Amino acid sequence: MIKHLKYLLFLSLFVSACSTTKYLPANEKLYTGSSVKVEDKDIKKSDAKAISSELNATVRPQPNSSLLGLRIKLWLYYKTKARKGFIQKFFSKYGEPPVLTSQVNLEKNSTIMQNRLQNESYFQATVRGDTIGKKRTAKAEFIVNAGPSYTIRSVAFPVATDNSLDTAVRGTMKESLLKVGDKYNLDVIKSERIRIDARLKEKGFFFFAPEQLIIKVDSTIINHQVDLIVSIKPTTPERAREIYTIRNIYVYPNYSLRDTSLKLNQAQFYRWYNLIDPRKTAKPYLFANTVLLHPNDTYSRTTHNNSLNRFINLGPYQYVKNRFEDVTPDSPKLDVYYFLTPYxxxxxxxxxxxxxxxxxxxxxxxxxxxxxxxxxxxxxxxxxxxxxxxxxxxxxxxxxxxxxxxxxxxxxxxxxxxxxxxxxxxxxxxxxxxxxxxxxxxxxxxxxxxxxxxxxxxxxxxxxxHKLNEFNLLExxxxxxxxVSDLYTDSINNPNNRNPALKHVIDPQFTWGPSYAYTFDNTTEDYRTNSIFYRGKVSLSNNIYGLLTGADTLGGKAKTFLGSTFNQYAKVETELRYFHKMGTGSKIAARVLVGVGLPYGNSTILPYNQQFFIGGPNSLRGFRARSIGPGTVDASSLNGGFIADQSGDIKLEANLEYRVKLFSIVYGALFTDAGNVWNAKPHQAGGTFGPNFLSQLAVDAGFGLRFDATVLVLRTDLGFPLVTPYSTNGASRSISPSFKNAILNIAIGYPF
Known part of the structure; x- marks a missing residue:
C-alpha cells in the first residue's frame, strides 16, 4: 500500500510540475530558452559551434530552471504564492517567478551578440532574432551572419629613445600577447595593456596605469587583416613617466584606527627601516624578513606584494594596511608606510x-x-x-x-x-x-x-x-x-596461532636522526587540465652512531645508548597524485604510494611507529583499517580472531577514482584500490618482500558519495574486496562482490 502511495505522490507531483503554464497571465507565453544558428558557410564547423555556444550564453534573461523537464521552482512559486502558512512561507524562498517571452528583448540581445562578434575579429557580423512559439511556450532564435574574421598582420611598439617610458614599453615586446596571424580580439588587447603595465611596475613606474596605453587598429589592410600600433597616450601625466625609488620605510606594529598621527619623531631606525612602536610590542629584528624593499631600491610591485604577504604570514598580525607617499617633487622618491593591526x-x-x-x-x-x-x-x-x-x-x-x-x-x-x-x-x-x-x-x-x-x-x-622544503635536523x-596484561602476553606466546605483530606493538622504540621532505603541489590552480601533487621524504636513524659503535644485532653485537637499545634504519617515502579534468564537474584522480624502510645494524625490523600500514577509508576501502599484510599473512586467522594492526617495512599502494558532480553539492565516485605491505627481512611466514610481490596485492573496488560544502566534505564510500593477498583453506584469493563483504567508510575530506 505504501509503495503505491509513493508512486501516486510522484505522479501527482510530475503532473503538477508539468502544468505550470496554466497559471500564466492572458496572452503571455512561458520563455523556454534560446538557440543560435550560424548561417555563414565560409566558417568552419568547429568555429560555428564555438560561436553558437558562446553567444547562446549571453542571452538574457535565462529561462526557468528545470530538473528532468520539471520546473520545480516555478511550481513552488505558484503553490506558495499568497499563502500564509508556515510550510508555504518556508518553501516560498525556493520558488522562482515565471520568465515570460515578453521579457526577452530580441533587439538588445542581438546587439550584444553583434558587439561580441566584432570584438572577436568578425567586424562585418550581423545578428537578427525572432521567437518560435507553441500554445503556451516560446523560445528565442537568433540567426548569425558572422562574415570574415580579421587576423593580425603586424604589431608595432614604440621606438626605443631617450624617453625611458618608451624604452621600457618596447622592452616588454618579446612577451607580447599580440601575435602575428592570430585573430583580432579586444579582450586580448585589454589583457596586453594590463600585462605591459605589470611589467612597467617592476621597473619603477609607480604611477603608470593601463589606461595610459593606446593600441590603435588599422583595419583597411587587404585580405581581412589588421595592423596594431602600441603607443603611449600624449595626455599621460609627467609623474607616470618617471621611475620611482624608495626613500624611507616606516613600520607600525601596533596600529589601530584611533591612531591619527604618524609619530615620525618616535621612529627607531633598524638596519634599513624605521620602527614606530611606543609600547615596545615587537623587537626591531622581527621585520627583517618581511620588509623586502630597501632605500634607493627601484620600486617593484612584486617585491612590494611579497612584503605584504610576509607581514600576514608572520602570524601576530591580523590586518596590514600600506601607503606610499610621493615625497620629493624635484626627484621621484617614495616613502613607504606599513600599518599592522595585531591579533x-x-x-x-x-x-x-x-x-x-x-x-x-x-x-x-x-x-x-x-x-x-x-x-x-x-x-x-x-x-x-x-x-x-x-x-x-x-x-x-x-x-x-x-x-x-x-x-x-x-x-x-x-x-x-x-x-x-x-x-x-x-x-x-x-x-x-x-x-x-x-x-x-x-x-x-x-x-x-x-x-x-x-x-x-x-x-x-x-x-x-608550488615547492615546500622541510628539513628536520633532529627527530x-x-x-x-x-x-602489559597476561592476556596480551599469552596471545603473543600462543604456539598455535602466533602473530609477531602483537609483540612488535609493545617493543621498546628509540630513534633519533634527521629527515628531509620535499613537496610539489599545483592542484590549487583550478584552471589546469592536469595537475599533480608529489611528496618525497627521507628519514634516517642512528646511522653514524650505529656505524661507529659497530652495531650488528644478527652478529650478536646489539648496542645501547643511555641504557636503551636504539633503532637503526634508512627510510624513503614517496607519494604521487595526478588529477585530470574531463569536463565540467568530472575528473580522474590517481595516486601511487611507495615506501621502503631498510633496517640494518642494530635493527632487523623498523620500529612500529615507523612502519607502514594499509587499508581503511583513506587507503584500501574494501578492507578494514590496518588489516592487510604483511605479504600473504591472514591476520584474521591468528589470535582467535583478534586482528592486530598489521604493519610492514615496505609499502606499495595505487588508487584510481572517477569523480563526477551529480547535483548541487553532491558528487559521486567510482574507485578501485590495490596494495599491500611487506617486511624487508624474514620475520613471519609469507610476510617477506620477494619477486612475486605483484601477485600478493589486495584489490578492491566500489562507489561513493561526497557532500562537498567547500568548508567541509563528508564522504561515504562502499568498498568491495575483490582479491585478497591470502587464500583460506586452499580457496581462491578472488572474492565475488557482495554486500555481505562490503565495507562502509564514513570520513571527512577526500581520500586523496
Whole structure:
C-alpha cells in the first residue's frame, strides 16, 4: 500500500510540475530558452559551434530552471504564492517567478551578440532574432551572419629613445600577447595593456596605469587583416613617466584606527627601516624578513606584494594596511608606510571531535589549545595542546578492546631560521624554525599501555608557491611499554596461532636522526587540465652512531645508548597524485604510494611507529583499517580472531577514482584500490618482500558519495574486496562482490 502511495505522490507531483503554464497571465507565453544558428558557410564547423555556444550564453534573461523537464521552482512559486502558512512561507524562498517571452528583448540581445562578434575579429557580423512559439511556450532564435574574421598582420611598439617610458614599453615586446596571424580580439588587447603595465611596475613606474596605453587598429589592410600600433597616450601625466625609488620605510606594529598621527619623531631606525612602536610590542629584528624593499631600491610591485604577504604570514598580525607617499617633487622618491593591526596576543580554544573507523571503532577527542602569537616579541608562536581521546568498538572482530589516549604537545615556531643556516629568499613565504615536543599515553583496555615521548627541531621554507622544503635536523622518538596484561602476553606466546605483530606493538622504540621532505603541489590552480601533487621524504636513524659503535644485532653485537637499545634504519617515502579534468564537474584522480624502510645494524625490523600500514577509508576501502599484510599473512586467522594492526617495512599502494558532480553539492565516485605491505627481512611466514610481490596485492573496488560544502566534505564510500593477498583453506584469493563483504567508510575530506 505504501509503495503505491509513493508512486501516486510522484505522479501527482510530475503532473503538477508539468502544468505550470496554466497559471500564466492572458496572452503571455512561458520563455523556454534560446538557440543560435550560424548561417555563414565560409566558417568552419568547429568555429560555428564555438560561436553558437558562446553567444547562446549571453542571452538574457535565462529561462526557468528545470530538473528532468520539471520546473520545480516555478511550481513552488505558484503553490506558495499568497499563502500564509508556515510550510508555504518556508518553501516560498525556493520558488522562482515565471520568465515570460515578453521579457526577452530580441533587439538588445542581438546587439550584444553583434558587439561580441566584432570584438572577436568578425567586424562585418550581423545578428537578427525572432521567437518560435507553441500554445503556451516560446523560445528565442537568433540567426548569425558572422562574415570574415580579421587576423593580425603586424604589431608595432614604440621606438626605443631617450624617453625611458618608451624604452621600457618596447622592452616588454618579446612577451607580447599580440601575435602575428592570430585573430583580432579586444579582450586580448585589454589583457596586453594590463600585462605591459605589470611589467612597467617592476621597473619603477609607480604611477603608470593601463589606461595610459593606446593600441590603435588599422583595419583597411587587404585580405581581412589588421595592423596594431602600441603607443603611449600624449595626455599621460609627467609623474607616470618617471621611475620611482624608495626613500624611507616606516613600520607600525601596533596600529589601530584611533591612531591619527604618524609619530615620525618616535621612529627607531633598524638596519634599513624605521620602527614606530611606543609600547615596545615587537623587537626591531622581527621585520627583517618581511620588509623586502630597501632605500634607493627601484620600486617593484612584486617585491612590494611579497612584503605584504610576509607581514600576514608572520602570524601576530591580523590586518596590514600600506601607503606610499610621493615625497620629493624635484626627484621621484617614495616613502613607504606599513600599518599592522595585531591579533589578540593570547587565546584559548576548545575542540570537540567525533569520528568513526572502518574497524568498527567510534570515538571522540577533546583538545584544549593555548596560543601566544608573539611570545617573546619576535613573532614566536607558542602553542600548548592538551588532548584526550577514546575509541570504543561497538562491534567487529577485535573483541571490544577499546583505545584511550591522552597527552600534551608544546611547540614553538619562529618566523626565521634559527641556527647556522642562511636561506635567502625574496618570495612571499617566510622560512620558519619549529621545535615540537610531545608526550602521549596509549591505553588499550585489557591489553597494554604505552608511554611515547617525541620531539623534533627543524626548518620549513618555500622556494615558490608550488615547492615546500622541510628539513628536520633532529627527530627523536622513545616508546616504552608501561603495563602489559597476561592476556596480551599469552596471545603473543600462543604456539598455535602466533602473530609477531602483537609483540612488535609493545617493543621498546628509540630513534633519533634527521629527515628531509620535499613537496610539489599545483592542484590549487583550478584552471589546469592536469595537475599533480608529489611528496618525497627521507628519514634516517642512528646511522653514524650505529656505524661507529659497530652495531650488528644478527652478529650478536646489539648496542645501547643511555641504557636503551636504539633503532637503526634508512627510510624513503614517496607519494604521487595526478588529477585530470574531463569536463565540467568530472575528473580522474590517481595516486601511487611507495615506501621502503631498510633496517640494518642494530635493527632487523623498523620500529612500529615507523612502519607502514594499509587499508581503511583513506587507503584500501574494501578492507578494514590496518588489516592487510604483511605479504600473504591472514591476520584474521591468528589470535582467535583478534586482528592486530598489521604493519610492514615496505609499502606499495595505487588508487584510481572517477569523480563526477551529480547535483548541487553532491558528487559521486567510482574507485578501485590495490596494495599491500611487506617486511624487508624474514620475520613471519609469507610476510617477506620477494619477486612475486605483484601477485600478493589486495584489490578492491566500489562507489561513493561526497557532500562537498567547500568548508567541509563528508564522504561515504562502499568498498568491495575483490582479491585478497591470502587464500583460506586452499580457496581462491578472488572474492565475488557482495554486500555481505562490503565495507562502509564514513570520513571527512577526500581520500586523496
Amino acid at each position: 589578540k596576543r593570547k587565546s584559548l580554544q576548545l575542540e570537540l571531535l567525533g569520528r568513526t573507523t572502518s574497524a568498527s571503532y567510534t570515538g571522540s577527542q577533546i583538545n584544549l589549545n593555548w596560543k601566544n602569537r608573539n611570545a617573546f616579541k619576535g613573532g614566536e608562536l607558542l602553542t600548548v595542546t592538551l588532548f584526550a581521546s577514546t575509541d570504543v568498538q561497538v562491534g567487529g572482530s577485535n573483541g571490544g578492546f577499546n583505545v584511550f589516549q591522552y597527552g600534551i604537545q608544546p611547540s614553538i615556531s619562529w618566523p626565521r631560521i634559527i641556527g647556522p643556516f642562511n636561506i635567502k629568499a625574496d618570495n612571499a613565504y617566510i622560512p620558519r624554525t619549529t621545535l615540537t615536543l610531545n608526550y602521549t599515553s596509549v591505553v588499550r583496555s585489557k591489553l597494554y599501555s604505552l608511554n611515547s615521548f617525541s620531539g623534533s627541531f627543524g626548518y620549513s621554507f618555500k622556494t615558490n608557491v 627523536i622518538t622513545y616508546v616504552k611499554p608501561r603495563n
